[in-house]
Amino acid sequence: MFKDIDFIKDKIEDLRRTIEEHNIHYYCYDSPIISDLEYDRLMSELSNLESMYPNLITEYSPTQRVGSSPLMSFNKVKHSVPMLSLSNAFTSEDVNLFNKKVISSLCKKIDIKDDIEYFCDLKLDGLAVNLRYENGVLVHGSTRGDGYIGEDVTSNVRAIKSIPLRLIGDVPKILDVRGEVLMYNKDFDDLNNKNIKKGERVFVNPRNAAAGSLRNLDSKISSMRKLRFFAYGWGNINDNNEINEISKFEHKTHESVLNWFVLLGLPVNKKYHKVVSGISGILSYYDSIVNNRNSLPYGIDGVVYKVNSLDKQKILGYSSRAPRFALAHKFLAEEAITQIVGIDVQVGRTGAITPVARLKPVFVGGVTVSNATLHNENEIKRKDIRIGDFVIIRRAGDVIPEVVSTVIDLRPNNTIQFIMADRCPVCNSSIKRIDNEIVYRCTGGLYCPAQLKQSLKHALSRKALNIVGFGEKLIEKLVDNGYLRSLVDIFRLTISDLMNIDLVAEKSATNLLKSINSARKPSLSSFLFAMGIRHVGETTAADIAKKFKTIDNIIIASFDELLSVNDIGYRTANSIKLFFSEKHNLDVIYSLRSIDVYPISEEYEKVSEKLKGKSFAVTGKFQDYSREEIIKYIESNGGKVTSNISKKNDYLITGENSGKKLNFAENNGIQIIDQQEFIKLVDL
C-alpha cells in the first residue's frame, strides 16, 4: 500500500517536472518541443491523478495556477529591498556622462586601468514585479508600486505560465526575483480583436494591456494567460540569514547571476544580453537594438546598462532614488496624448483631400507636434475621432505624425463630429470620390493652386528635376503672385521676377537661375518622375525609361507595351495612358521642348562603333526625324551628344531654324552637317 502511494507520488512529481519544463520551452523561449495536444494530455493526466489523491495536491502544482474567486482589493506589500527605478538617459551625451561618473567614482576606491565592462539588456515595456521564492517555491508576487510598497498580485502572477511555481536545483532559502511582466504584440492583437468582437474594452497598447491584466482582481480572466515574464535582477537573496550575500553563490558578475537564474528554471531574455566594454561598446549595442527594434516580438522603451562586476556595483552603491551602477538609455517617446482643437483639410499633389488634426502642441518623438494626419474620412469614422477629443499621437522616426486613437475615457461632453466639405477649400472645385477610392479628391486639377504648388514642389525635388533652392514658401509665393502657372514657367523665370518676390535677394536669384538652367537636360527617368504621374514612382520611372529610351516613345507606347515593363500592372499602365492622353500634359512637355528643356534619352544598345570618339551637337528642327531620334542614332553608333556646343565638338547637325549654335560652329571651325549628310555618315 505504501509502496503504491510512493509510486503515485513519484508519478505525479514526474508529470509536474515535465510540464514545468515544457512551460519554459513554450512560454519563455517560444520553442515548444511537444504539441499542444500532448501538453494538454499531460495536464489532464496530472489533474486526474490529483483528483484521485487530493492529499497529494501542492500549491506549486501546475494545476493550481488559477485561484478560485476574484479578490475584493489588492493588499499592500512592503518590499524587503526597495525596487528602485533607474536613472534615465536620452542622448549619447547623457550616456557618456554616466560612464565618466562611474569611472571617477570607482577611481576614488580602486585602480581603474581598462574600460568598464557593462552588461546590456533590453528595457522591456511592461510592469516590474517582485517574485519571492522560499526554498524554491513561489510564495509571493508584487508590483513595484512606489518602489517601497507595492500591491500583492500573487494570485495573478501564479496564472502567468512563464513564471515557474517552483525552481529547479540548489535553491537559496529566500530569493526575490525581479523582472518584467509584459504582453507580446501578437497576443495583444489577438486580445484586442477578441475584445472588439465581444464589444469589450480595447487596450491602447501592449503595455496598457499588460498593466490592465496584471492589476485585474480576477485572476481567471483570459488575458492573464497571455502575459509573459522575464527576470533581469534580484532583491533579497538570503541563505542562512546572510541578506543579499550573492557572493556566497560565487557569482562575480551580473551576467553570471542571470545565467544561474536560467539553471534555476527562470525565464531570462538571454538572446539580447550582451557584455560590452566601455562607452563605444555601450553605444554600438544601443545602435544595434534601435535598428532591430521593430523586429522584436514585444515593445521596448530603451536599453539598460549595468556595471557587470558585482564588486564594482557594491562600491558604486545607490543614491536615494536609483542605483549608481545602472542606466536606462530610453528611446524618445513616440506616443503622447493631446487634444484636437480642430480638423482642417489639406489638398495634395493629386488632389487628394487629407483631413489633418490641429492639436494642442505636444512633445513627442523629440519634437513639438501641432498637426497630425487623420488619413481620410473613413479612418475618422472608424476611430470615432471628434473635434475636442483627447487622442493618442504617434510620431515614429521621420514619419508624418498621425492620430492613433481616441481616449474615450477622457472624452468631454461638447465634442463635434467632423463633416467632409463638398468643395475644395482652396479652389472651390467640387470634391469627389473617383472609382470607389477611399480618398476624396479636388476635381480642379492644375487649376487648383494647392495641387499646382504640390506638383511643382514634386517636380523640382531632388529625385525629380533636382532644382535646388526652391523652398516651399518661394513656390507658394510665385504661384500666388501669378508667376508660375505650370512647370514651363519655371524655366521662363527672370532675375527680376524672382526679385519682385521680396523673399529673394539678387545673389540668390542668380543662383536660382543657375540651378534652373542646370536642370534643362534631366535624365529621362527623373523627367518622367517629375511629371508626377499617379503610381509612377522613382523606380517605375527608371524601368520605363530603360525600356522606351525616349519621351516620344513613352507618349506613343501602347497599353500592352507599358504592361510589358517590370512591375507595371494594369493600374499603373492605365494611369500613364491617361496622363499622356490629356492635352494639357502634352502641352507642358512640348512647351518645355520649345524652350530647349527636354530629357536626355537613355543610352541605346550599341549598333556599331562607327561614330566612336566623335562628339556631336544638335540644333534646329528636322524634317524626318525628331531630335531624340537623331540623338538615338548617334549614341547607338558609339558617338557622343552634348547639349551645348563647344570647341570640343566635331560636328554640329543643323535642321531648320538653327540659331546661336550655328554661329558658334561657323566661327570655331566645327564641321556643320545637315540631316542628309548625317544619314550618309551613319549609313542609315
Ligand SMILES: [Zn+2]
Ligand atoms: Zn482645389
